[in-house]
Amino acid sequence: MYAKSNPSDARANNRRLLFRLLFPDRQLSRADLCKETGLSRATATDVTGEMIDDGLLRELGSGRRDGRGKPGTLLAIDADVLRLVCVDLSRPYVMTGAVMDLRARIVERRERVLDDGDRVDLDDVLSLVGQMIRLAGSGLVGIGVAVPGVVSGAGRVISSSNLGWDDVELRDMLEGEFSLPVRVDNDANAALLADRFLGHGNPNCLLVQITRGIGASVLLNDEFVEGDDHAAGEIGHVVIDPAGPACTCGKRGCLETYVSAIALRDRIRRNPERRADILAEAGARLGSALAMPASLLNLHDIAVYGPPDIVGETLLGACGETVNSLSRNDYQSNIRVRRCELGDDATLRGQAVSVLREIVGRRGLSAAAASS
Ligand SMILES: [Zn+2]
Missing domain, CATH: 1.10.10.10 (Winged helix-like DNA-binding domain superfamily/Winged helix DNA-binding domain)
Structure with a gap:
């Protein structure tokens, strides 16, 4: 229809x-x-x-x-009147809240250190959002939360192993509590929105996020690929070498065992003199894994988001060289592998972009803000 x-x-x-x-x-x-x-x-x-x-x-x-x-x-x-509140749950050991303006810039920021590693209670999220709303004062028009996990289009957190959540109706819960429009998104999607609309991104782009694990996000004609289970981009536990190291998921040789920031830092700590080799090998593994999706979708732009000690020239150079040497053919032009340059705030700022995409079409925003 x-x-x-x-x-x-x-x-x-x-x-x-x-x-x-x-x-x-x-x-x-x-x-x-x-x-x-x-x-x-x-x-x-x-x-x-x-x-x-x-x-x-x-x-x-x-x-x-x-x-x-x-x-x-x-x-x-107008960056002076209306405000958003965004929360980033993707970073280990800390939960970040921000009051943001309509240019997705941070006006106020607060961090809460998590007692239990990276487990987050829903009450902690509600409490941080409430605190940021009080800081924002008047003019609040929307709330966004970036979650490391699988999130449905309706803002339900289907699964987040990092946070220890399953089937959490986070958007409904926050809308019920605060009576404002809410967007809940996967953290890699948020980072990709920041890269696209605040950085140098393209309407067609694949972003790989190297943090605690590995996540990815694909934008085609400025729309996210969501997938049948809302899990597009969950590539961390795809086996790239069945004889590889044991993974926390029970399989062997998942991409995450080779390329996550935690695995790489651990390897570098044990062999600091091999640092460059370790990072180049990880870049080549990643490039090898990405050659197929990049060709399948005919993408020219791969952005990598992650901490600067891991995501630097060595890893990116090796990744670019491998992805191009494996996928080269007469039809596909050079694939550019680059660093997502927006720093630690990419996820928060991208989450603000997501909220803006949701609300700017609605009429009477400031009236709604005034009455909230
Ligand atoms: Zn695994």
Whole structure:
């Protein structure tokens, strides 16, 4: 069945389109926006007016003259009025909460050290979100949580072995508690959103996250590949060598036993003089594992996110060389393997992007914020 689009769908789409063009810090006139989107002047004026009233955009005064006509007023995303609260549960031993603006920048941040390694109680999450909401004050329009695990599109955490969670209706629980729109996403998806919309990412990209384990995320035409079980990208426990080391999952030679930050640091600690070899070997293993999905999807862009002591030139160089030598053919051009450069905050900032993608189409945001 095809859903018939109605005028309010079109309006929501136009709001998303205009927000995305200006995100995070472009300044464009209404005429520029029309030129880039093909929207009519009347529609652009109408929709931007509504977005200004909602606190999403603001006017900046006159832009440059292009030789004829009067200079147009520039529009930009308004980072002063509305706020988001995001929480990152993906880092071991610490839970991070942030108040963020509409450019996905961190305004306030708090960290809570976890007593029990990386196990997180739901009450701890609710309490941290509550604390950040109080810090945010007025103008709060959405909440985002990045989770290391398998998350359904409806924000249910199907499984997170790191957090020790199974079947947790996290989005519903947070929406019930705080009466605000909530997005819950896989942490690698959040990092990929940051890379795409705040970094140098492409609409088609594969991101590999090397942290406690290995996670991946695939963006095709700016949409995530979710998979039948919402588990696309869960490549850490795919066996790459059946004769390899024993893995915590019970199998042998999973990708994670070769390439996770924990496994590599352990190996380097035992043989510090072999550091470069260990990292190059890990890069080659990763490149070998990624040659097939990169060719299958004809991707040119692989971003690797992880700590700088592991994800550096040595690992990335070896990964790029291997993925290209294994997949080279007449049809596929060079695959670029690069570091995701957004640092420790990539997950939080990407989670904010996810919330923004969810809410900017909705009308009356600031009114909802004022009443919350
Ligand atoms: Zn395994």
